[in-house]
Amino acid sequence: MSADASREKFKAYLTAKGLRVTSQRLAIYDAALARKEHFTAEQLLEHARRIDDSVSRATVYRTLPIMTESQLLREVDIGSGEKFYLPVTGGGTQVAQVVCVDCGRIFEIIAPFMEWYGSTVSQKLGLKPVSQRLQVSAQCIAYRQHGRCPNRTKK
Amino acid sequence: MSADASREKFKAYLTAKGLRVTSQRLAIYDAALARKEHFTAEQLLEHARRIDDSVSRATVYRTLPIMTESQLLREVDIGSGEKFYLPVTGGGTQVAQVVCVDCGRIFEIIAPFMEWYGSTVSQKLGLKPVSQRLQVSAQCIAYRQHGRCPNRTKK
DNA sequence: CTGCCTGCAAACTCTTTGCACGAAT
DNA sequence: ATTCGTGCAAAGAGTTTGCAGGCAG
Numbered sequence: 001m002s003a004d005a006s007r008e009k010f011k012a013y014l015t016a017k018g019l020r021v022t023s024q025r026l027a028i029y030d031a032a033l034a035r036k037e038h039f040t041a042e043q044l045l046e047h048a049r050r051i052d053d054s055v056s057r058a059t060v061y062r063t064l065p066i067m068t069e070s071q072l073l074r075e076v077d078i079g080s081g082e083k084f085y086l087p088v089t090g091g092g093t094q095v096a097q098v099v100c101v102d103c104g105r106i107f108e109i110i111a112p113f114m115e116w117y118g119s120t121v122s123q124k125l126g127l128k129p130v131s132q133r134l135q136v137s138a139q140c141i142a143y144r145q146h147g148r149c150p151n152r153t154k155k
Numbered sequence: 156m157s158a159d160a161s162r163e164k165f166k167a168y169l170t171a172k173g174l175r176v177t178s179q180r181l182a183i184y185d186a187a188l189a190r191k192e193h194f195t196a197e198q199l200l201e202h203a204r205r206i207d208d209s210v211s212r213a214t215v216y217r218t219l220p221i222m223t224e225s226q227l228l229r230e231v232d233i234g235s236g237e238k239f240y241l242p243v244t245g246g247g248t249q250v251a252q253v254v255c256v257d258c259g260r261i262f263e264i265i266a267p268f269m270e271w272y273g274s275t276v277s278q279k280l281g282l283k284p285v286s287q288r289l290q291v292s293a294q295c296i297a298y299r300q301h302g303r304c305p306n307r308t309k310k
Numbered sequence: 311c312t313g314c315c316t317g318c319a320a321a322c323t324c325t326t327t328g329c330a331c332g333a334a335t
Numbered sequence: 336a337t338t339c340g341t342g343c344a345a346a347g348a349g350t351t352t353g354c355a356g357g358c359a360g
Contacts, residue, residue, distance in 0.1 A: 015348060020314060020359050041350080056317045077234035081325090082349060098277045101285055111276050118291040121266050122253045127293035130256055134289050136273040138282035175334050175339060196325080212343045216325060236350090237324060 006033065006072075028063045032073060034047035038084040038106045039084045076106060078135060096134035102149035161227075168225045182207035183218045187228060190238045193239040209286065231261065233290060251289040256305035 031047035065072045075111040076084040096111035118132030186202035203210040231239040250267035273287030298304040
């Protein structure tokens with residue numbers, strides 16, 4: 001699907017839900033969909049402001065749930081205090097995250113059988129699974145060899 | 156292992172690490188190990204204070220990492236804002252959580268092959284897995300039938 | 311015109327930290 | 336006697352919310 005078609009889909013989603021199409025929501029949409037890697041709410045605010053400098057932090061926080069519910073973004077919580085977001089490109093619900101223990105970088109990867117595995121696990125308790133998430137903490141090769149991840153930016 | 160033996164193990168752990176055995180740490184230990192279900196830092200504070208009312212919130216937060224590192228407690232983050240803890244009883248690293256979408260209650264369950272699965276996933280990226288977590292959101296039978304989980308306490 | 315949406319700033323929740331006092335070794 | 340541990344309260348980080356004015360429909 002082209003970028004423009006996706007943008008129209010977002011407008012249609014807003015309208016269908018009785019929500020208004022505002023310049024701020026579109027700026028946030030454009031900023032989010034242009035990202036190739038995981039981003040935080042704060043980073044999204046920064047990018048959205050380059051498109052429309054009237055965008056506020058509050059509106060970013062109010063728009064993120066809308067984009068998540070509309071399946072445009074996937075929310076990823078790796079327990080680091082802040083949430084990350086990524087445009088949904090595919091993989092459906094069979095996506096796992098691998099997080100580097102050193103730099104905190106997040107990799108997404110298709111995890112076949114994940115739904116089946118989650119179902120098997122939860123059905124042992126007689127519950128019906130709604131969703132599952134698999135997250136793996138891992139060391140990259142460079143980290144094991146040099147005690148430092150090449151992607152690390154902090155510290 | 157008996158409760159007393161476990162308590163002695165905790166004291167030995169503290170001493171070995173050059174940490175002091177204080178009445179507050181022991182009260183927190185006793186309060187935590189007596190729990191059968193997942194608890195929060197706040198709940199632990201409440202229980203610990205019934206044993207020793209001098210225990211402060213700060214000390215609870217400072218003691219939790221010690222108990223987690225010593226393998227006495229397992230830390231569980233389901234992305235709800237607050238962390239949960241549970242005495243480690245078994246299952247090693249092959250433990251998954253099933254969370255009820257309605258009441259938020261957490262069930263722990265042995266998930267065979269989880270390590271293997273996490274390894275398989277992360278090795279696709281050439282990374283060496285350190286740990287993995289599998290969490291499933293699910294509906295219980297009662298919730299599906301009546302739109303309400305019998306264990307729900309809030310709302 | 312209505313009423314949803316906005317920016318601002320304050321509020322909130324959970325957790326961490328600086329400080330001076332007190333207790334364990 | 337040292338030094339670490341403690342309670343208290345303030346600080347911190349990320350997110351949410353009340354309000355008065357603004358803009359979409």
